[in-house]
Amino acid sequence: MISSDEYVIRCDELAWRKYDDEVVIISEDGSQIHSLNKVASFIWELSDNVVTVNDIVARICDRFDVKKDIAQADTMKFIQQLVDKNLIQLGKHSCLND
């Protein structure tokens, strides 16, 4: 179960590039490729271990003019999908606290 105060960080060993609003992620050995839509790409770019899930939700509300409860539900669901695919990790501490 994802906690909204957890920090979100992209997994190491993944290469990614941005083409317009689309992020493309490729695994280190090139065997897996993922393509993210506009909102997913926005979340991905924010996932630098400096922001929490809550922070991401707030920024989505600002950027896409969407209500918080909808943004919260969709973001949690999407982050869980990225965790399940080993694309991002969640942590209790930000890298800024190290």
Add this chain to the structure above:
Amino acid sequence: MEKIVKRIERICTEKYIPFYAIFELTYRCNLYCRHCYAPKDQNGELSFGEIEPILDQLVKMGTFNLIFTGGEILTRKDFFDIAIASRSKGFFLILMTNGTLITANIADQIANLKPMGVEISLYGACAETHDFVTTVPGSFDCAVNAIRLLVDRGVSVVTKTVLMNSNFNERKEIEDLSNSLGAIPNINAGIIPRRDGSLLPLKHDLSFEDMENCFPEEIVSANFKQSADPAKRIPCKAGKAVCCISPEGDVSPCLLMPANLGSLREQTMAEIWYQQGNEFLNRLRTPEAYKSSPCANCDLLKFCVRCPGIAYIETGDPFEKSPNACHYAEWRHQIYSESNKA
């Protein structure tokens, strides 16, 4: 996965995003291959300190694939500094090398990079033939040793063979040798002029008779499945999804199209790649330009596998008729006509 890659390639071609960057790290080489197309002049290679910001620029622009070539890339003492920095920035690497400088230690370092592949030149199935082409005794043994060392470490190795009049009758043996070493053979015919326009390498090219002896008819006939639409016939990514950077930092549309678009010592990659008002680049990126080329209405179009880069080297114009392409198209036409008479 293939669908996503093809889609990204298409986006990059349409939006001129250099998905592939061919980075010539040096023109220095320890071999002197008879057919070599690369120039030999040295005017001051980019240092590692100059290369690293260029890599960052390529990341921002969307480049995923870096092809390191030369000269011989391992003559650079800082090669692994460059390669490690590239991997840390998420690039996928393909290394092109003659293999002669690959020891066990170097092979370990290459394996640690986890490159997408290493391409090693193999010009013969025996030392006599390979070393004749490279003009350096012992180069065959070193290349074969390099292939073994890398394959043993799990690196994907492709052997690259250009067939010429001195090695074409070993084609099958070269293929067998490559397979036996655990590599993938990539064997092609067709010597190209040197990038400075010199036609000297062409004296090593195959005659029509050599080609007929060398290639089974099914390979020849496969070349006839070409579209008659010139815009589709030349689906070249040069200047669109492909870019090339010389050892001195000059940017060109492709390795085989050395038209200088600008210097990375004076401008950023984005400034060069997206410059307005560069007639050459604009024309290269205009689909209609192909339709008005002399090749558009050629009777041999369906037999022609044309490289705009080679046309540029030969004539100064990527849209002009390429004597090299015409030569091979006439040969295929001849084969096709004879096989249809029978």
